Amino acid sequence: MLSIYSQPQSGFCDGVSRRNFLRIGGLAMGGLSLNDVLRAESTQKTTNRHKAVIMVFLPGGPPHQDMWDMKPDAPSEVRGEFKPISTNVDGIQLCEHLPRLAKMMDKCTLIRSIADSEGRHDAFQCMTGRPTKGQPPGGWPSLGACVSRLQGSVTPSMPPFVGLAPKMGHMPWADNGVPGFLGVSNAPFQPNREAGTGDMELKGISLDRLHDRKALLSSFDSMRRDIDATGLMSGVDVFHEQALNVLTSPKLLHALDLSREDPRLIERYGKGENRNRDDGGPRLTSHFLAARRLVEAGARVVTLAFSRWDYHSNNFGQLREDLPLLDAGLSALITDLHERGLDQDVSVICWGEFGRTPTINPKAGRDHWPRVNSALLACGGMRHGQVIGATDKIAAEPTDRPVAFGEIFATLYRQLGTDVTKVTLHDHAGRPQYLVDSHLPMPELI
Secondary structure, three states: OOOEEEOOOOOOOOOHHHHHHHOOOOOHHHOOOHHHHHHHOOOOOOOOOOOHHHEEEEHHHHOOOHHHOOOOOOOOOHOOHHHHEOOOOOEEEEOOOOHHHHOHHHHHHEEEEEEEOOOOOHHHHHHHOOOOOOOOOOOOOOOOHHHHHHOOOOOOOOOEEEEEOOOOHHHHHHHHOHHHHHHHHHHEEEOOOOOOOOOOEEEEHHHOOOOOHHHHHHHHHHHHHHHHHHHHOOOOOOOHHHHHHHHOHHHHHHOOOOHHHHHHHHHHOOOOEEEEEEOOOEEOOHHHHHHHHHHHHHHEEEEOOOOOOOOOOOHHHHHHHHHHHHHHHHHHHHHHHHOOOOOOOOEEEOOOOOOEOOOOOOOOOOOOOOOOOOEEEEEEOOOOOEEEOOOOOOOOOOOOOOOOHHHHHHHHHHHHHOOOOOOEEEOOOOOOOEOOOOOOOOOOOO
């Protein structure tokens, strides 16, 4: 890893200091990889207006029947403690603890019948749209990695793929999106990861001296010799300087500095909690605002992980804490995108790895239930104000329009301007791989 020392500065939205943020490689980019991103970007034309995706991952598997597929006529051991409320779209109901989303259901789509979850406690399917079994050499890349490779950076000062999930007790939930066979050059930039050990340092170079190009290049020359001597890296080229420009660019730093926003807008999003919930993610509603600022500044894909939804006990007590925060952050994001005219360009998806059991267990919780999963989509120029798919009377099995992860990904790629029937990427064995496995965009949404 390469670290740049600076004077103490105020932290970003999640409390990470500027000093810890200014790192190239390792935890920030999945390795010394930003150079490859910039190399690819230098061959592409960019425009000021771009398509983007914000993916909200709910680690642990949120209970669909207690959120947006409620069954008020089911037995008490199935329907639970919450009541449904009407939304601004006739015939669609949500949980009583999601009142803000209920008022904007015309701007959202619910998918209630995702039917191909593997049932694994990780973010892999939500990030890649693929099963973990039968992967090609190098592994499947995530949506963000594919977009990074295909479209590159909108601007050299903004990584195309940013992941806001920090380290967690259960790290498979902290997956911001693996690069797979596309390599570390397409890994997400991760500003919320803490520093590791064994850093390579630009000794004697502070942020105040970065304007001194000769001193900077001299330090790189010295570092190149040290690294080559240890065999850690074959060489350093001009793209390291561009990589440094990304991390020290006001554009990127400003995007992560939420204090630049109107205090009234910050209040609309709320703050949540700046710590992980048990072994899951943080409940920082400010990450929703950070995601909007990042796509507005040029990021193409931003992922974040919100709270922990593995409620094997005290399901309703924990939902009373989490649902109002999710309702505030997600509704504020959707409203913000519409008010800024970004609703046609930025797609939003919110989901977890699987659903929960129809019957409440003896500990007042719900257990894993991969036979049904759900999602909420918004913006992206898609057709909204609808529900896609349905489940039986106890929310246990799809009864109408089973949906595959790949269909949703095909839709997101389409909204990003990529034709999944034509575009391929080569794996480590040199074989062309399609972005999704035999799925087309969902006609209900386009």
